[in-house]
Amino acid sequence: MTTINIQQMMADSGVAFGTSGARGLVSQMSGEVCAAYTLAFLQGLGSACSGQRIALGIDLRPSSPAIARACAAAIREAGCVVDYCGVLPTPALALHSLALGIPAIMVTGSHIPFDRNGIKFYTAQGEISKADEAAIAGATVEVGELAGDLPAVNPVALDQFRLRYTELFSADLLKGWRVGVYEHSSAARDVLKQILSDLGAEVLGLERTDTFVPIDTEAVGEEDRQRGRTWAAQHKLDAIISTDGDGDRPLIGDETGDWLRGDVVGLLCSHFLGADTVVTPVSCNTAIEASGWFKQVIRTRIGSPYVIAGMEQASGGVAGFEANGGFLAGNNLVVNGHPLAALPTRDSILPALALLAMARQQGCKMSELLNGLPQRFTASDRLQNFAVADSRALLERLQASEDAYRSLWGDALGAVVKRDTTDGLRLTFANGEIAHLRPSGNAPELRCYAEADSVERAQVLVNETLAKIAQG
Structure with a gap:
């Protein structure tokens, strides 16, 4: 047995909690580190955890099975039973966890680069909170021998996830439509194709690969933008649907192959589901308030734990979403007159189906769903390999001096009013x-996020801002 203080392990390994789960370089995520995190999570559940089933799933990163084996060994060491669900979208594992009232662990790095991975934890009530993260970080655990392999895959979780949506929407919803699925290495690619086919669509799989592709739905690259336009024209598609690596963030393209912004997707989906209250991070489009569709809009920090915390304080029909398009279904939402079971974790399938259903019901093209929305447009991108310490130093400079603002944006935008x-x-x-x-x-x-009166101007503002920062 090895005694491990999680706080010290985080400092030594570099594997720490971010906006969504514990993440780090694959080279740092040793079996011992992953087992220690798992034991600390289970320890926090208390004595009731002993003998309980723990759902475990993975994405398609090549490092995920080895991490899952370490997690499984730790689950058994804690006296629990491994309910191994195999490769599946994160929201499918979360739904399985909530339905059975059991904890769950998802091995995924979501959209982050290939050389990284992560572990995401769920209690029987849903995603762990920031307070739960702090409790894990403050734990001390005993890690023993990490022996044993992964058990056979339990297919129930994936089957239930598919039925959640095929039972909500009519079987002929997408009859006559050609929908492309950008498969890449998404853990959702097979179930997404099956759901769309079950709902009547002619489905075309696009660009399936066994090499992991880190799709970031908040920062779609020019290559993927051009791919979408080429596919739409070549195959005469009505829509293109994709997700990030673990299937909790959607990437939705219209009939021209242009990808819709995630915050606009969330806005439309919330309206389709009849939400009274929307909870969304501060980075999302101000068209949400300007639309006048919702009784209340609650703004939070970025990250699903903050959105979930806001949703827990809201009443009526409650929806949450992020700028990446991940949609969190709260209480009292409705699809075609039928109640939608809450799933307060990011999901990519619901918003995709909601927008497809809206277009079919309105008899319009996907691009026309944006007609009538307030003319506010967002864009985003990022500088990679930019140290967090450098980011924080930059923000401190910008907050400390008006001259610092001008050195980055000049006087063309006018004074800072908020x-x-x-x-x-x-x-x-x-x-x-x-x-x-x-x-x-x-x-x-x-x-970097930007908002302006045209998508072109918002993108220019992002590009120019990041270019100036990169130049120093």
Whole structure:
């Protein structure tokens, strides 16, 4: 047995909690580190955990099976039973956990680069909170021999996830539509294709690969933008659907192959589901308030734990979503007159189906769903390999001096009329444009969000801001 203090292990290994789970370089995520995190999580569940089933799932990263084996060994060491669900989307594992009232562990790095991975934890009530993360970080555990392999896959979780949506929507919802699925290395690729096919679509699989592709739905690269346009024209598609690596963030393309922004997807999905209250991070489009569709809009820090905390305080029909498009279904939402069971964790399938259903019901093209929305447009991107310490130093300089603002943006945007430090630094300028900078919580990256009256202008503002920062 080896005694491990989690706080010290985090400092030594570099594997620490970010905006969503514990993450780090694969080279740092040893079996001992992964087992220690698992034991600390189970220890926090108390004596009731002993003998209980613990659901365990993975994404398609090549490092995920080895990490899962270490987690499984720790589950058995804690006197629990491994309910191994194999490769599946994170929301499918979360739904399985909630349905059975059992804890769950998902091995995934989501969208972060290939050389990294992570572990995400769920209690029987849903995603762990920031307080739960603090308790794990403060634990001390005993790690023994990490023996044994993964058990056979239990298919129930994936089957239940598929039925959640095929039973909500009519079997002919997408009859006559050609829908492309950008498969890449998404853990959701097979179940997504099956759901769309079950709902009547002609489904075309696109760009399936066994090599992991780190799709970031908040920062879609030019290569993927061009891919979407080429596929739409070549195959005469009505829509293109994809997700990030673990299937909890959607990437939705219209009939021209243009990818829709995640916050606009969330806005439309919330309206489709009849939400009264929307909970969303400060980085999302102000069209949410300007639409007038919701009785209340609650703004939070970036990260699903903060959105979930806001949802728990809300009433009526409650929806949550992030700028990456991940949608969290709260209480009292409805699809076609049928109640939708709450799933307060990021999901990519629901928003995709909601937008497809809206277009079919309105008899319009996917691109036309945006008609009538307030003319506010967002863009985002990031500087990779930008140390978190450098990001924080930059934000401190920008907050300390007006001259620092001018050195980055000049006088073209006018004076700063509002400063929001809810998460990073979000500045509203006199000309109505918004620039928002924050360190990523998952990787050494500096993220930039911008909002303007046209998508082109928002993208220019992002590009110019990041270019100036990169130049020093």
